[in-house]
Amino acid sequence: MDRTLQTAFPHVYCELDFTNPLELSVATILSAQCTDVRVNLTTPALFRRYRTAADYAAADRAELEEMVRPTGFYRNKANSLIGLGQALVERFDGEVPQTLPELVSLPGFGRKTANVVLGNAFGVPGITVDTHFGRLVQRWKWTAETDPVKIEQAVGELIERKNWTDLSHRVIFHGRRVCHSRKPACGVCVLAADCPSYGLGPTEKAEAAKLVKGPETDHLLKLAGL
Numbered sequence: 001m002d003r004t005l006q007t008a009f010p011h012v013y014c015e016l017d018f019t020n021p022l023e024l025s026v027a028t029i030l031s032a033q034c035t036d037v038r039v040n041l042t043t044p045a046l047f048r049r050y051r052t053a054a055d056y057a058a059a060d061r062a063e064l065e066e067m068v069r070p071t072g073f074y075r076n077k078a079n080s081l082i083g084l085g086q087a088l089v090e091r092f093d094g095e096v097p098q099t100l101p102e103l104v105s106l107p108g109f110g111r112k113t114a115n116v117v118l119g120n121a122f123g124v125p126g127i128t129v130d131t132h133f134g135r136l137v138q139r140w141k142w143t144a145e146t147d148p149v150k151i152e153q154a155v156g157e158l159i160e161r162k163n164w165t166d167l168s169h170r171v172i173f174h175g176r177r178v179c180h181s182r183k184p185a186c187g188v189c190v191l192a193a194d195c196p197s198y199g200l201g202p203t204e205k206a207e208a209a210k211l212v213k214g215p216e217t218d219h220l221l222k223l224a225g226l
Contacts, residue, residue: 125164188212
């Protein structure tokens, strides 16, 4: 199934815009309960205003809250960003650390955020268990676990470590573009032959094709014979 997904999504990447580890850390914190599209609309002004960990540490709370308001839960997120800046300045010389134990010790960081930063900013393989990833691997019967850490461990045993980051992207891409939560596009899914949950969504190709989203739509429909 992973090899098939590689055919469907030969070029995968983090859909959050960033140019350095701090920006990715901030964007990932903002992405909680928010779409990447909305985060990417919010971060350009934010990144111009706050360029270093020290900038976040010294941020005016009201101003920062207003800037991140469009991403939702803006008070909690502003608290996390200020706390992140302070922790980086106090403990890591203002730089984002490169190990999982250090990252998860930071305000606003859990294992998901840490693995996003490790995999995409530092090239350290990690499995990102977001809502799409957890939903799909259960739908595919890769694991019956529901706890994100246990899902991460179970899937990690199935896939070579060097492929973990790209696997995460491929599964998340597939969840966003084809295997939707309420109505998956089963009829045009490249995994149809191997998926134990085939039929949850429409199996007629023309109907299923209308559900496919994203920039790879033409490629995905071509693979489905359309």
